[in-house]
Amino acid sequence: MTAGTIDLGSFTFGCGESIPSLEVAYETYGEFSGSNAVLVCHALTGSAHVARRPEREDDRSATDRSTAGQARAWWGDTVGPGKAVDTTEYFVVCANVPGSCYGTTGPASESPETGEPYGSDFPPVTVGDWTRAQRRLLDELGVGRLHAVVGGSVGGMNALEWVRRYPDDVDLVAPIAAAPRLDAQCLALDAVARRAITTDPDWNGGDYYGDERPAPDDGLALARQLGHIMYLSKASMSEKFGRRSAGREASEERFPPDPAADFFPYRDVESYLDYNATTFVGRFDANSYCYLTRAMDDFDLASGYDSVADALAAFDGEALVMSFEADWHFTVDQSAAIAAGFRETDTPVAHHVVDSSHGHDAFLVEPEHVNPPLRDFLADGVSGRAVTDTAAGSDDGEHAAPVHSSLFGE
Structure with a gap:
């Protein structure tokens, strides 16, 4: 494991505002072979600390600065040696996003120009800004094309932004418990x-x-x-x-x-x-x-395009979309819309629907459901043994999804 911070220099955000220095906190796991890099995109309040330290399988007591203040690796049951994202096989990179407070420059960071925290003067950030910062970080690390981009929740939106913005840089994409955009609720x-x-x-x-x-x-x-x-x-x-x-x-x-x-x-x-x-x-x-x-709220995969399919049209890799039946935050239907967009462009895709009553957090707390399809997808694409297209839909091309529970009624 390597933990560090890279100064990317001046950075102009999607809003048009710039800061003189963008520092990005990141962690890497495994050895880079040139074609085995996997970028893991964290969820809303996650950090770069995605996997447990090799020398300490139980990472719960680690509270020093190298874990960005988080006591526990946020996806330690899915990323690590022998796990779904196997760090003995893949070179895994996770970076804290701009605007956060876990080592990457954000509102709480000191402005080089004033010597004071940016506070409300920090520029508005977007998921596109996160993706561009990750691309520049990977360039600094010597990583070009990615074997895969994986992310859950808004990290799944981040993964989708990768194949929209850098379609030639990704072989496989796995948005988990994600959506093309948030609904009004x-x-x-x-x-x-x-x-x-x-x-x-x-x-x-x-x-x-x-x-x-x-x-x-x-x-x-x-x-x-x-x-x-x-x-x-x-x-x-x-x-x-x-x-x-x-x-x-x-x-x-x-x-x-x-x-x-x-x-x-x-x-x-x-x-x-x-x-x-x-x-x-x-x-x-x-x-x-x-x-x-606000960055999550603002994201719309089809923004600037005619449709979700149009936004994904340049991607020629494979996709695994994973959703959870009781997730009312990012619903099965919303994931089905992502899968439908891939299908419209003839992208090999599987929409794997997990029978779970847990809710949105299922992708974090139910590794027994997440790991088998994700492991096989990273190894063999949509033809992986445990990758099932459980929401493939009917012969007329409509993609049905199971009825899911709602917090406000069954």
Whole structure:
């Protein structure tokens, strides 16, 4: 494993604004042979720390700067020696995206021109900016054509942007639990999450950095709680929490304190949300959360093209689209639209639908479902033994998808 930061020099964002220096934090795993590079694109609040350290299989206690403040490799059950993305076979690269706060330049970074954190003066970022930064990073690492680009959630959008922007640079692409664009419901929920941050009394227009100034932690905590509700399904929340009380001891840590706590129960589901919110504000930046959710909201695979198929037309590799039945955040139907776009261009593609009740987070927490098709796809393309086209559709070319659960009803 190699962890580092590369200064790419001046960088002009899609909005037209520039910064004099873009530093990109990255990690690599395995040995590069010239044709075995796999780029893994992280999800919204992920980092470059995708796999566990070879010398420490359990990476949960690693909290030094080399892990970008994340205690656990975010896809350690899928990327590593002998795993689906096998680091003894592939040269794996993962880079933290511009606008984040895990080592790559973002709002919390110091501006070389002012000596102060950028804050709200940092340029708006897009998924296209992430992709261009990754391309420049790979150039610095001596990596040209990629064997594969793999990503989950907004990382899957990042992977799709690769085959739209650099179709000649990729052999295989695997967008997992992704979509060609967000629907109105998810756009609305992201907007509420950002407003929780920007209405925090400590927001200060996004310029809250400094030892004497408090950060908008309460707003960020609420935004993260809303995110966790989006990532789980109705069925999985019922199974995990039900209506159980968390008990009096747990209620002492509730956020925010409740004056009626002695009368009304503090439930398991509340305790889960409060715990995750508390740990999240200790490792993430509120500005970055706003910047990255806006980049996700803005992404539209067909933007500037006549259709999704038109956007993918120049790609001549193979694609694995993977979705999960209970994922209401990025639905099976949305993944089917991606697969249909590939099919319209005669790109070999499989849409692998996983029978899972977990929700959007399934791609992170159910490696037993993700790893077999992904492993075989990286080895043999869509002809891989475990790669099944479970949403291939009917003879008339329409691509059906299973009915999926919704957080708001079955």
